[in-house]
Amino acid sequence: MSRRRRAECSLRALRDVIPAPETELRYEDHWQLLVAVVLSAQCTDARVNQVTPSLFERFPTVQDMAESTSEEVFPLIQSISYPNNKSKHLVGAANLLVDEFEGVVPASVDDLVRLPGVGRKTAQVVASVAFNVPTLAVDTHVFRVANRIGLVTERATTPDKVERQLKRLLDREEWGEAHHLLILHGRYTCTARSPKCTSCAAAACCQYKERLDRLPDPRSGLDIRKGLYFCATRNHYFDEPDCVTDRAGVDQISCPRCGSMNVFLSKTGQSTKQVKDYRV
Ligand code: SF4
Incomplete structure (x- = not known):
């Protein structure tokens, strides 16, 4: 629009x-x-x-x-x-x-x-x-x-x-x-x-x-005992995330192995992706 x-x-x-x-x-x-x-x-x-x-x-x-x-x-x-x-x-x-x-x-x-x-x-x-x-x-x-x-x-x-x-x-x-x-x-x-x-x-x-x-919609069935985060691109768990800045200038959690931002919290299944906000 x-x-x-x-x-x-x-x-x-x-x-x-x-x-x-x-x-x-x-x-x-x-x-x-x-x-x-x-x-x-x-x-x-x-x-x-x-x-x-x-x-x-x-x-x-x-x-x-x-x-x-x-x-x-x-x-x-x-x-x-x-x-x-x-x-x-x-x-x-x-x-x-x-x-x-x-x-x-x-x-x-x-x-x-x-x-x-x-x-x-x-x-x-x-x-x-x-x-x-x-x-x-x-x-x-x-x-x-x-x-x-x-x-x-x-x-x-x-x-x-x-x-x-x-x-x-x-x-x-x-x-x-x-x-x-x-x-x-x-x-x-x-x-x-x-x-x-x-x-x-x-x-x-x-x-x-x-x-x-x-x-992304939340994912079900994630197992927090395997790691705090789940990379949906490489299908693996990890505890220590990287951080990358996306094209909109927002810092996003990323997979330390492949750099993907397609990451979910194991505990809630929620995507870690953030939408750019404009608070001043
Ligand atoms: S509350 Fe603000 S951010 Fe949410 S839909 Fe309305 S205008 Fe957009």
Whole structure:
């Protein structure tokens, strides 16, 4: 299946099961959205939503935050990752907004990245969610899901490369929606450690699932007393495996005698072959 077909098929499937593809961060205006997105770096949205109500109550506007100090902000966000830096960034961003943008959050990514604590990804999320600017920020979920489904090529080894390939693949109008669909799918279904492939709406168009389905079936009748591993190419047991890197760049257990990767665990009968994963 081509990448374009995979994209059409998977986005259609995800739209059916994710009727409201939008951020899960809670906010009431553009400033609060910016604060929430800054806080969400290396942190879960659920955790951010726990701390922002009291933060916004104490500092309801950008002017209030600009008049505060990082020492005052810190206790309110200390359960978030990197509270030290983030409290400094929030006060710094508020000051810059008041000094140079009349206290208004700008819509352009170029202006947003000038704010302390606002990298390109944060800026893209704010621009997209607040102002409908067509962007497609790639976070850990988007990176993993896009790779697993096969929306990008093997050369897309960094978030920037994934972003460029996705933008070429999808129509501009789809970028924002695709960003949220892939994030929410990655957060709840295509999770890093144990993707729920058997109940996944996008399984029919997923490259990772295709590869899983092509793994050899388990073998029965293996005898662990003869060795920990069984080479099905030479039909013999062994205890000390070799390791080879396959064409996809995955380290695979191999037979020390013939180099075959057609190896099974004697205890379970399961193939030792691994499918390339894309956790970052
Ligand atoms: S089939 Fe599995 S790997 Fe593919 S998108 Fe669904 S959960 Fe992720």
